[in-house]
Structure formats: C-alpha cells, structure tokens
Amino acid sequence: MHAVTSHLMEVYAREPVSFVRGCGARLWDEQGVEYLDAIAGVAVTSLGHAHPDITDAIVQQAGRLLHTSNVFRIDWQEQLGERLCLLTGMQKAFFCNSGAEANETALKLARLHGHRRQISVPKVVVMENGFHGRTIATLSATGNPSGQRGFEPLLPGFLRVTYNDIEAVRKVAECEPDVVAVLLEPVQGEGGVRALSPHYLRELRALCDQRGWLLMLDEIQTGLGRTGTWFGYQHAGVAPDVVTLAKALGNGVPIGACLARGTAAELFSPGQHGSTFGGNPLACRVACKVLEVIARDHLPERAAELGARLRSGLERALCDHPHVIAIRGQGLMVGIELDQPCKALVGRALEEQRLLITVTRDSIIRLLPPLICDDRQIDDIVDRVDRLLTPGVDSPATLATEEARL
Secondary structure, three states: OOOOOOOOOOOOOOOOOOEEEEEEOEEEEOOOOEEEEOOHHHHOOOOOEOOHHHHHHHHHHHOOOOOOOOOOOOHHHHHHHHHHHHHHOOOEEEEEOOHHHHHHHHHHHHHHHHHHOOOOOOEEEEEOOOOOOOOHHHHHHOOOHHHHOOOOOOOOOEEEEOOOOHHHHHHHHHHOOOEEEEEEOOEEOOOOOEEOOHHHHHHHHHHHHHHOOEEEEEOOOOOOOOOOOOOHHHHOOOOOOEEEEOHHHOOOOOOEEEEEOHHHHHOOOOOOOOOOOOOOHHHHHHHHHHHHHHHHOOHHHHHHHHHHHHHHHHHHHHOOOOOEEEEEEOOOOEEEEEOOOOOHHHHHHHHHHOEEOEEEOOOEEEEOOOOOOOHHHHHHHHHHHHHHOOOOOOOHHHHHHHHHHO
16 A cells, blocks of 8 residues: 555554455455455454345345434334343343443443432442543543553543452452442453453352442453353353443444343433434344344354364464463454564564454454354464464564564
8 A cells, every 4th residue: 555645643553554355254455465354353343354144234224224313213223122132131222333332321321320329429340451442431441551641630430450350349349338330341352362250250240239239241342252152241151230232243334232131221211321323224234134144153152163273273383482471362362472562463464474463462462353264264364373473583682673663
C-alpha cells in the first residue's frame, strides 16, 4: 500500500497492508498476496470472511429495511433477544452497537441496583489487567494504567483486585459496604489470555449471592463459542446476573448486547437508557443468522477440538524455544508468552509468514483464529508461528532493535 497523507486521527499504529478480499480464514491484499488470518478481526469474524449465509442475510435485509429506530417494535430484535436469552438463561436483552456500549449498560445497571438498595455511592469490583472498553466509564473499569493515562480524572467507584484471587474479593467484601457488583472477563484477552479457574468463578458466584451483588461477566471476546462452549462462564457451570456480548455476534456487522436476569432484568424503565442505532433490523437479522450457523455447525465443540490441536501443536513446536515462557488459552483463544517485548512480530508475521497475529501486554502473541478453520489451517498457523520464532531469527538483540524502531 502506497504511503499517502491520511486525514484519520492517529489512534492506531496500522500496519502498511490493506486487505481487499477475504474468504473463510484467508485474506488478500491489493497486490493479490494471500494471508492466513489467525486473529479474526480480534475475535469478530468467527465465521470467517464472506461467509455465504451471512452474506445472504445482509443482502436480503439491506433490500428490505435497515432502520426504523427503537420507537417501534423490531421483529428481528425480538427474535434475537429470545434466542440469546434461551442460550444464556437470561431474561431480558438490550441491544447496542459495540462491546463498550454493552459494558456501559452493565455499569448503569449496577448503579441502579445500588440505588435501589439505598447505596448512594455504589462501587463495582473489577480486575487487574482487565479490559472493558474505551469510553470514560469502561476505561475507568479497565485495569490498564497506560490506556488510562491522559484521560484523568477517571470515574470513581471501581475497586481493583487481583484476577483469580477469591480471597482478595472477600477482603473487599469485609471492608467496603457499598459494593454492588463484580465485573470481569472469563478469559482476559487484552490482559494476556488468562482464564479464570472454574472453582474461582463458583466461589465468586456464592459470594455475590451472600452479599447481594450482581455478577456481571464481560463475554465480548469469549462469547459465542470461542472458548469451546457457547459462553466462557459455562466452563464453571454458574449463572451470572448480567452478560455482555459484541464482537462475534455480528461477524463484522456492529452489534452489542447486554443480557440480564432476575433483579437486574427489571431495573431499567423507559427513558433511562437507549441507543439510536442499536438493535436495528440489519444487525439483528445478521446476528440471528450467526447464532443459527454456530449451532448448526457445532462450532463451540469444534473450537474446543481445534484449540486443543493448536495448543498441542505449539507446545511441540516451541517446547525448546529459548524465549517462550508459556503457552496458554481456552478453546481458540491462545496466548504465547515470551520473555521480552515482541510487538515487532506483528509486522514480521505479515511480511515473512503472511500471517495475521496480535501482541498484547507487550510480550504475548495472541491467536484468535476463525472457528471455521480446518485442521490443515490450524497446523499451518503452528508452522508459520514456529518459523516466525525460529531461534536466531528472533534473538533478543534483533527484537530489541526492531522494538526501538516502532
């Protein structure tokens, strides 16, 4: 892609590649060069690119009706709400346009819940290294100081504890009478692909029940089959009070959802929340088709199988690699932790291996392949990552030099 003067705000450090076409787990750039997609638009295109069923749904709905506003009943929205509630055990749904908006909705529910309990300054427990969005409220809930820097003052009312540490939450419960909810991810994506233990989540559910807190789970990256079950919390067999979704729900068409049950499902009244575009006929019809395809093709089960294949392949290939500290993950959500910063590997993977990856927490390669990959493509990802990290090519000196150039 030729260098041009851009009128876009510089909020992304973009790679100099522009993709013009996709099919399944493959992408092609302007020169017709083919790439293997191991990030799925950061867990968005779980059904791959140009999925024929999704394409048909978009085309048919675009030719009928795109938008009417939430002043009127939207049948596709009603259908989607029913399907999601059946899948999750929730009772009510609110539709928006993104994960950040879904988490904003959850945080507003938490404050309403607190005020109903006569708590004037409600507080929410959140996790270190968690990520919940880039609006002021969700940024305040996020555990990443570098992302918060420059946007102070942040919103008060968030108590941050160590991830996967139930005793830390119990200490907060003893010291902070104004807590009303806990917000966390079943697997921290931006936080380094770290999964909650099922025991921790069950203990947290019990503590929330004892204290009258809402258990709110951010399933924006983990939801809809990525971890090997429909939702990440299902590995622990618990029922949250609030679940937030986005990313894979529209397979690239923007849509977010906040689902709730019990007391949390009845907190909002007309006028207290809303969205102009959220839940429009196009987005909801596409999301209904996404759910249909995931169920029809048994993709959560397939993600569990492919994830095991990917992790075992990486473990065999990289077992003696001098810079690999750990390989971890759940389903098709895998992290490779290195002992040094490695952001430069994103560009090198594109150039040398024609492979799309991301790096999070500076030193963790994150892999989020589409759920529709076949066995050969998973093995190909392993081979390309292995070549990318071949000793001698990615020596500490080389990586340090490349990092200095970024």
